[in-house]
Amino acid sequence: MNVPNLLTIFRLCLIPVFVFVFFSSSPTNLLLSVCVFLVAGFTDVLDGYIARKYELITDWGTIADPFADKLMLLTVLTCLVFGQYLPLWVLLIILAKEGFMIIVGILLYRKGTVIPSKIFGKLSTVFFYLSIFIFSFNEVIGKYLIYLAVVFALFTLINYTFFYMTNHKGTLSKR
Secondary structure, eight states: OOOHHHHHHHHHHHHHHHHHTTTSOOTTTHHHHHHHHHHHHHHHHHHHHHHTTTTTTHHHHHHHHHHHHHHHHHHHHHHHEEEEEEEEHHHHHHHHHHHHHHHHHHHHHHHTTTOOOHHHHHHHHHHHHHHHHHTTOOHHHHHHHHHHHHHHHOOOOHHHHHHHHHHHHHHHOOO
């Protein structure tokens, strides 16, 4: 187990910490839980940097890292919906998008194809982190930024689909 993979495991461990802090009775629970979320984001950036710089990329990390990211984001959005900060449709759209990407990713991986992380995916993640951070200080502006992040996430899904279709013509099985 290398350092980037340990950081990914740490990020996975932060998920229940986020939930615990978010639903705590602390008057600053939203701000504190967003701090946990930001620490998770920092570990994501750090593990990616270390893995690339020191050539510590592993098959496990290639799969676990985006899984940890998706699980953290879905957890945060779920908590914000259950806390009645966001409407349910935000969670449902992102859940459908991420579920679709996970299922397609698994199917493609079994066929020996991995669609690499693209700039739009990274920007989408950064935009979610930024909008949730702003939300912790200003719920109105943050909420609209989260809505924009949902639109950007859908744009990212379209971009990934277009990338696959233009670079892998004929690799989908036809029935």
